[in-house]
Amino acid sequence: MPITKINIGPVHPSTHGVLRLAVYLDGDTIERVEPHIGFLHRGVEKLAETRMYMQNHPYMEKLDYIAPMAYDEAYVSTVEKALGIEVKERAMYIRVILLELQRIASHLFFVGTIGNDLGQMFTLFMWTYMDRDKVLDLLQEATGSRMFYVNMRLGGLVSDLPPDFEKRTLETLEYIDNRVKEYEAFIEKNPVFHERMKNIGILTPEKAMDLGVTGPVLRASGVQYDVRKNSPYYIYDKLHFEMKILTRGDNFSRYKMRLLEMRESIRLIREAFKMMPEGDALGMPVKLRMPPTKNKEVWISREAPKGELMMYMVADDQKPYRLAIRSPNFVNLSAIVHMSKGLRLADLFATLGTLDLVMGCVDK
Amino acid sequence: MINSIIQSFESMLNSGNILYNIAALLVYAIMIFIMLAVFGYMFGWIERKIIAKAQYRHGPTYVGKYGILQNFADLVKLFAKGSLDLDNADSLLYGTALPILISLTIFVVLILPIFPSIQATNLSFGLLLVLVVVAFMPIMIFLSGFASGNKFADISAQRSILMLLSYEIPLMLVIVAIGLVSKGYNLQSIIAMQSNSYYILLMPIGFFVFFIAMLAEIERPPFDLMEADSELIAGWITDMSPAYYALVLFLDYSKVLMSSLLISILFLGGWLGPQPIPGVAWLIIKAIIIAVIAVIIRATTFRMRIDRILRMGWMILIPLSLINLIITYIVFVG
Numbered sequence: 001m002p003i004t005k006i007n008i009g010p011v012h013p014s015t016h017g018v019l020r021l022a023v024y025l026d027g028d029t030i031e032r033v034e035p036h037i038g039f040l041h042r043g044v045e046k047l048a049e050t051r052m053y054m055q056n057h058p059y060m061e062k063l064d065y066i067a068p069m070a071y072d073e074a075y076v077s078t079v080e081k082a083l084g085i086e087v088k089e090r091a092m093y094i095r096v097i098l099l100e101l102q103r104i105a106s107h108l109f110f111v112g113t114i115g116n117d118l119g120q121m122f123t124l125f126m127w128t129y130m131d132r133d134k135v136l137d138l139l140q141e142a143t144g145s146r147m148f149y150v151n152m153r154l155g156g157l158v159s160d161l162p163p164d165f166e167k168r169t170l171e172t173l174e175y176i177d178n179r180v181k182e183y184e185a186f187i188e189k190n191p192v193f194h195e196r197m198k199n200i201g202i203l204t205p206e207k208a209m210d211l212g213v214t215g216p217v218l219r220a221s222g223v224q225y226d227v228r229k230n231s232p233y234y235i236y237d238k239l240h241f242e243m244k245i246l247t248r249g250d251n252f253s254r255y256k257m258r259l260l261e262m263r264e265s266i267r268l269i270r271e272a273f274k275m276m277p278e279g280d281a282l283g284m285p286v287k288l289r290m291p292p293t294k295n296k297e298v299w300i301s302r303e304a305p306k307g308e309l310m311m312y313m314v315a316d317d318q319k320p321y322r323l324a325i326r327s328p329n330f331v332n333l334s335a336i337v338h339m340s341k342g343l344r345l346a347d348l349f350a351t352l353g354t355l356d357l358v359m360g361c362v363d364k
Numbered sequence: 365m366i367n368s369i370i371q372s373f374e375s376m377l378n379s380g381n382i383l384y385n386i387a388a389l390l391v392y393a394i395m396i397f398i399m400l401a402v403f404g405y406m407f408g409w410i411e412r413k414i415i416a417k418a419q420y421r422h423g424p425t426y427v428g429k430y431g432i433l434q435n436f437a438d439l440v441k442l443f444a445k446g447s448l449d450l451d452n453a454d455s456l457l458y459g460t461a462l463p464i465l466i467s468l469t470i471f472v473v474l475i476l477p478i479f480p481s482i483q484a485t486n487l488s489f490g491l492l493l494v495l496v497v498v499a500f501m502p503i504m505i506f507l508s509g510f511a512s513g514n515k516f517a518d519i520s521a522q523r524s525i526l527m528l529l530s531y532e533i534p535l536m537l538v539i540v541a542i543g544l545v546s547k548g549y550n551l552q553s554i555i556a557m558q559s560n561s562y563y564i565l566l567m568p569i570g571f572f573v574f575f576i577a578m579l580a581e582i583e584r585p586p587f588d589l590m591e592a593d594s595e596l597i598a599g600w601i602t603d604m605s606p607a608y609y610a611l612v613l614f615l616d617y618s619k620v621l622m623s624s625l626l627i628s629i630l631f632l633g634g635w636l637g638p639q640p641i642p643g644v645a646w647l648i649i650k651a652i653i654i655a656v657i658a659v660i661i662r663a664t665t666f667r668m669r670i671d672r673i674l675r676m677g678w679m680i681l682i683p684l685s686l687i688n689l690i691i692t693y694i695v696f697v698g
Contacts, residue, residue, distance in 0.1 A: 006515045012567055014594040028519075028670060119667025121595050126419035129474045192666045199664065345519070346669045 010039045014117050014349045017359025033340040040363040048323040052288045053079045061148045064361040066109050069102035070304035074311050076152035081298040082315035091156035091281040094232045097272050100265040106305035108132040110356045113339045117353035131179050134172050153283025160281045173266045197252035201351035211335045214259040214328050215307025221249035226311040227303035241268045255356035319342050329361040394471050404617030408435045411659045418663040447605035452513025461508035469618045472497050477551045480635050480643040491549040502528040509600030520590045520599030523670050531577040537685035538570045539690040555634035564631040570688040571631045573681050580617040585662040595641025624654035
């Protein structure tokens with residue numbers, strides 16, 4: 001049969017943003033896929049070179065608008081490391097709590113979109129979005145904003161947690177825990193879901209490591225790598241949580257991985273609340289002038305909800321000389337070229353969906 | 365008064381005068397069309413409300429009481445938009461396929477026995493005619509998608525033929541079983557035969573197969589592969605002009621009515637039911653229940669893949685319908 005080229009995107013219901021895929025089809029089977037990216041490129045890395053440290057701060061969250069807290073925290077940590085600022089003990093706990101809440105919110109979003117990608121008329125999406133809103137309510141209470149928090153400050157946070165935040169968070173977590181069980185039942189009792197997800201888009205551990213994918217996608221392939229465990233930051237080494245591993249590496253295990261991680265995050269937050277010390281959590285107020293640093297090279301690595309997020313910065317006098325961001329989504333997207341070979345056209349979008357891409361983060 | 369109208373209408377239909385017959389048939393056809401339009405409209409609203417309920421939303425609330433005029437507003441919007449000239453389309457085929465599809469649907473509803481007393485025609489092979497006309501529908505979808513010159517529509521057109529291969533045979537086998545039980549394919553007598561017990565009780569497997577095949581026939585989820593929005597944008601209606609898209613919506617809803625009427629006539633005893641409520645009302649109630657089940661399925665299930673549907677058709681539905689046929693033969697004939 002002749003090869004048909006179809007052009008999917010940049011505006012398409014299930015490319016999760018502005019991604020263009022040139023798909024070469026042999027009948028209904030995919031011969032090859034070429035992702036074309038850059039529709040949302042904003043030049044954040046270059047822009048950062050022209051602004052002072054804390055002026056850059058709000059830009060970073062706009063990269064991943066599904067999980068902005070991770071970028072907020074990663075950038076501030078990079079600057080802290082460059083300037084040699086210590087983070088307060090209580091602030092560390094609060095940061096971990098907020099990051100894990102953000103992870104839950106991000107994974108809830110994933111569970112909803114996977115329903116859309118499999119052609120389920122927005123029901124699952126509306127359900128998970130409703131629950132995600134509950135988590136966002138908590139984040140709003142803690143930070144004052146639902147989407148772009150700009151909540152971290154050097155050495156701490158803008159503000160301490162509001163009173164009774166712990167109680168409300170634990171209630172919400174209880175609710176989310178039950179809801180996750182409900183989703184599991186709703187999704188996995190459906191034979192069509194198993195048919196559409198199992199043994200499709202397989203990523204072997206070797207190939208996954210070759211491609212450099214990280215996060216839930218890598219762990220679903222059976223590779224034990226989680227930055228929170230392998231090179232712990234903040235208080236992750238004091239908290240008890242498991243690094244969940246699934247071995248099949250197909251769409252189903254990538255979906256399942258997110259549910260398991262949500263449970264671990266809930267466990268983490270509960271424990272962090274128990275261990276949280278009293279004290280001061282406020283960071284430095286925003287000021288543009290910083291103590292001078294010359295040619296100091298730093299990099300940090302964080303476990304963002306989508307994968308390993310790294311920020312590399314060469315610190316100049318008052319601003320970054322160079323800021324490089326290793327976005328997990330960009331690397332994970334590259335796996336679709338390998339994974340899509342021989343798939344059916346319909347499965348391409350399920351596979352793309354399980355990578356949980358945010359195009360803002362891919363294009364930077 | 366209504367009874368007298370029905371009686372005069374009946375006498376017009378049954379009189380030997382061909383002009384009277386044609387006039388009565390036209391009136392009946394217009395009636396059916398209005399019924400389809402009203403049902404389509406109401407069903408569109410009910411569907412939006414039910415799906416909204418399933419998703420913790422309110423659905424349409426703004427236009428009219430309980431948003432009942434929302435679909436009308438959408439219709440006005442669609443007709444107010446400009447139309448699209450397609451460069452690659454075969455305009456003759458593309459322009460005619462959809463109207464033909466709609467007239468086929470109306471034709472099927474026309475030959476179904478909806479009123480106990482009035483029927484357009486009482487053919488001895490009515491059910492077979494329904495099956496033939498229904499089998500033409502995917503072919504018209506194929507032509508429309510093929511003629512539009514859009515690659516997504518083209519893939520969707522190919523899928524429609526694959527779907528036809530997967531569910532048409534089980535559909536036929538179930539209909540053969542119904543023919544065995546009711547000793548013929550006359551729709552009136554099929555209903556009359558169910559006065560003792562509905563066919564859903566006599567052949568539950570047959571009902572199951574028929575329901576699934578009918579869902580596939582009318583492109584309802586989980587078999588809405590031709591309009592699979594996650595990969596094909598809108599499939600064979602991707603390049604439709606807004607006015608044509610309004611017709612597609614009408615087609616969609618009237619197909620639901622057609623199939624749910626067919627299912628209630630073949631398996632749920634048509635207009636049979638306790639007396640004080642008129643027979644037509646019973647039929648409509650049964651059809652609405654079937655349609656609502658289809659909506660609930662739409663709200664909850666994931667879309668199947670084309671090769672899986674073929675597999676299901678040949679590995680599950682055909683064996684099941686054969687079992688149904690054999691059981692029916694042994695119990696009712698042998």
